Amino acid sequence: MEFMRRKMKTIVFLNALVTVIWCASPRCNPEDEFLGRFCKEPEPEKPKCVDIMMNYCDDMSYTHTMFPNILGHRTREEAELGPEYLLLSVVHNLLNGECTPDIRMLGCSVLVPRCEKEKVLKPCRSTCEAVRRSCRHAFEGIEMAWPYFLDCDRFFVSDQEGCYDPLEGLRVTQEEDQASIDNTPEEPHTVIQFSYQSNTQMNSILKKTAEQCPEIATTYSIGRSVEGKDLLVIEFSNNPGVHELLEPEMKYIGNMHGNEVLGRQLLIYLTQYLCSEYLLGNQRIQSLINTTRIHILPSMNPDGYELAAAEVQGTNDPENEEAQNYYSWTLGRGNAQNIDLNRNFPDLTAVAYGRRRHRHFRNDHIPIPDAYWFDKVAPETYAVMKWIRSIPFVLSANFHGGELVVSYPYDLSKHPLEEKMFSPTPDEQVFKQIARTYADAHATMSGNNSERCGSFGSIGQDGIINGAKWYSFAGGMQDFNYLHTNCLEVTVELGCDKFPAEEELYTGWQDNKEALLTFMESVHRGIKGIVKDADGNGIKGARISVRGIRHDITTAENGDYWRMLTAGIHILTASAPGYTRAMKKIHLPARMQKAGRVDFVLQKAVVEPNIEEDYNIPSMGTYERFDPYNQFERYSIREQNQNREERQEKPWWWSYFSRAHGSAPTWLLRID
Ligand SMILES: [Zn+2]
Numbered sequence: 259m260e261f262m263r264r265k266m267k268t269i270v271f272l273n274a275l276v277t278v279i280w281c282a283s284p285r286c287n288p289e290d291e292f293l294g295r296f297c298k299e300p301e302p303e304k305p306k307c308v309d310i311m312m313n314y315c316d317d318m319s320y321t322h323t324m325f326p327n328i329l330g331h332r333t334r335e336e337a338e339l340g341p342e343y344l345l346l347s348v349v350h351n352l353l354n355g356e357c358t359p360d361i362r363m364l365g366c367s368v369l370v371p372r373c374e375k376e377k378v379l380k381p382c383r384s385t386c387e388a389v390r391r392s393c394r395h396a397f398e399g400i401e402m403a404w405p406y407f408l409d410c411d412r413f414f415v416s417d418q419e420g421c422y423d424p425l426e427g428l429r430v431t432q433e434e435d436q437a438s439i440d441n442t443p444e445e446p447h448t449v450i451q452f453s454y455q456s457n458t459q460m461n462s463i464l465k466k467t468a469e470q471c472p473e474i475a476t477t478y479s480i481g482r483s484v485e486g487k488d489l490l491v492i493e494f495s496n497n498p499g500v501h502e503l504l505e506p507e508m509k510y511i512g513n514m515h516g517n518e519v520l521g522r523q524l525l526i527y528l529t530q531y532l533c534s535e536y537l538l539g540n541q542r543i544q545s546l547i548n549t550t551r552i553h554i555l556p557s558m559n560p561d562g563y564e565l566a567a568a569e570v571q572g573t574n575d576p577e578n579e580e581a582q583n584y585y586s587w588t589l590g591r592g593n594a595q596n597i598d599l600n601r602n603f604p605d606l607t608a609v610a611y612g613r614r615r616h617r618h619f620r621n622d623h624i625p626i627p628d629a630y631w632f633d634k635v636a637p638e639t640y641a642v643m644k645w646i647r648s649i650p651f652v653l654s655a656n657f658h659g660g661e662l663v664v665s666y667p668y669d670l671s672k673h674p675l676e677e678k679m680f681s682p683t684p685d686e687q688v689f690k691q692i693a694r695t696y697a698d699a700h701a702t703m704s705g706n707n708s709e710r711c712g713s714f715g716s717i718g719q720d721g722i723i724n725g726a727k728w729y730s731f732a733g734g735m736q737d738f739n740y741l742h743t744n745c746l747e748v749t750v751e752l753g754c755d756k757f758p759a760e761e762e763l764y765t766g767w768q769d770n771k772e773a774l775l776t777f778m779e780s781v782h783r784g785i786k787g788i789v790k791d792a793d794g795n796g797i798k799g800a801r802i803s804v805r806g807i808r809h810d811i812t813t814a815e816n817g818d819y820w821r822m823l824t825a826g827i828h829i830l831t832a833s834a835p836g837y838t839r840a841m842k843k844i845h846l847p848a849r850m851q852k853a854g855r856v857d858f859v860l861q862k863a864v865v866e867p868n869i870e871e872d873y874n875i876p877s878m879g880t881y882e883r884f885d886p887y888n889q890f891e892r893y894s895i896r897e898q899n900q901n902r903e904e905r906q907e908k909p910w911w912w913s914y915f916s917r918a919h920g921s922a923p924t925w926l927l928r929i930d
Contacts, residue, residue: 367424481641516562521657566590697721
């Protein structure tokens with residue numbers, strides 16, 4: 259709409275321009291020249307205030323400017339043909355609406371500065387600095403340098419020098435908008451925009467949120483997608499960036515299938531909610547963040563999202579609903595190499611099934627078979643594997659769409675010929691409890707009358723299901739989490755519609771908000787503690803076994819561990835190579851708000867118990883082996899670097915400036 263209006267004005271304006279040139283050009287009579295008379299240039303007039311008359315600067319709070327302008331353009335035409343004005347005309351599209359109209363108005367204040375009483379005024383440095391602070395990320399997101407003509411020191415001045423605020427007109431409307439949002443009764447505190455965001459906008463929101471809450475949040479990238487987009491994580495903790503002794507860590511992953519987008523949106527909203535509620539003194543959020551380290555990756559597949567979003571926009575024709583449904587069901591599911599990321603993890607479940615009769619075999623910390631690295635490993639999968647190996651995660655949820663249910667491991671059927679077969683892990687009771695935690699706190703998921711999406715057939719469900727009983731597949735992420743690390747992950751299917759209409763996003767948030775919070779809090783269920791030696795030093799890599807559950811947990815760097823458990827009596831054993839075992843019997847009450855503390859002290863053993871040799875199966879390699887032949891480095895990283903180099907030579911937005919008059923704006927290219 260806005261775009262159309264501008265376009266029409268451009269046409270009108272061009273007509274006007276032609277007229278101006280026509281009327282203005284013959285300064286002297288052609289016949290004078292013919293007769294050999296010299297045609298004198300008129301005396302240069304003293305510059306005067308003139309009407310702005312520039313299309314993209316028509317909403318400034320003033321109407322008069324003067325040429326030459328601050329950049330030295332002598333006429334309006336010259337200013338209009340320059341790359342600076344061209345940038346202002348496309349910046350809305352380039353940044354996907356981010357920082358609009360602030361950047362444009364800031365630029366206008368330099369191109370057509372305010373003129374009063376035949377004198378040019380300069381815009382305020384403080385405004386420039388504020389815009390730069392909040393918009394730098396948007397430029398970084400598209401790898402564009404901060405435009406030279408928005409250099410706050412060069413072209414802007416301080417209050418003392420008599421500056422004007424270029425965003426003056428804007429402030430009033432924004433305050434009005436703000437006031438109307440604040441009146442909504444449901445969310446009195448946190449202002450969240452319930453709309454879709456591009457990848458650039460998403461990353462910018464995450465970084466901005468971390469800037470708003472620097473005491474409790476930070477962002478970091480775990481790697482890049484095929485097309486070079488950052489896989490950006492935001493972390494919340496009272497000591498961001500650091501693992502604290504005994505503080506459990508959990509993660510949320512969204513948008514693994516690029517076309518399943520509600521999870522991505524919920525996680526973006528969740529980060530904004532956590533930050534602002536913490537600042538507003540919400541007790542529940544404060545104690546959650548003060549006792550937990552939370553990592554949120556809203557999009558594991560930004561390339562797929564881009565494809566799916568473009569397609570949904572293209573088929574957004576109400577007449578063509580069938581095509582819309584068809585495309586959104588499949589397009590963008592995989593990454594840019596069309597790899598389904600939830601089939602791309604090492605299939606350790608088959609390994610576990612193959613070895614289950616082996617006497618000493620345990621279903622935990624299974625090494626990645628070397629053969630895995632010779633198949634195609636997506637950079638997104640690689641990044642997540644590295645990530646989950648590097649942090650002692652306890653609990654995780656991974657968000658999808660297409661059904662309304664929480665599914666839990668295993669996803670691979672224990673019988674190769676049975677497609678829908680109940681295939682529990684040794685932690686079946688714990689996983690059911692974890693899955694229930696989300697489903698029961700969700701507005702509609704666990705209700706018997708809840709609308710399912712048809713993929714269960716006649717099986718009655720209460721909102722949770724064993725993955726393989728639903729349908730079997732290999733190479734999924736939750737099975738890998740369980741069999742390779744200490745982390746217990748479930749898959750949350752958020753609803754039938756994989757790409758819901760924007761109007762439904764708010765309802766989606768309302769339905770899931772409580773579940774998202776309760777699930778994070780549930781990481782404190784079960785027990786935790788430290789395994790130490792006789793001198794009081796933590797033992798890294800010690801095993802915590804629970805009788806009756808063939809799945810050990812190992813201790814982290816400083817000997818701390820977390821074991822999610824159901825209520826009841828449990829017999830625990832701690833062991834480590836070179837130490838004697840220690841055993842404890844505990845009773846875990848049904849209603850515990852925080853993890854029960856169980857510490858162990860292990861004595862040095864004279865004779866080493868022979869657990870380790872039996873456990874290691876020689877053909878499998880060891881847990882430490884990760885990409886042993888550098889297969890991934892060799893292929894994927896090179897491909898990625900090539901992509902990146904190509905982009906550096908020619909950023910995607912460069913074509914916008916091909917029609918720039920004179921020299922191309924190389925000042926927009928970043929020098930990294
Ligand atoms: Zn999915």
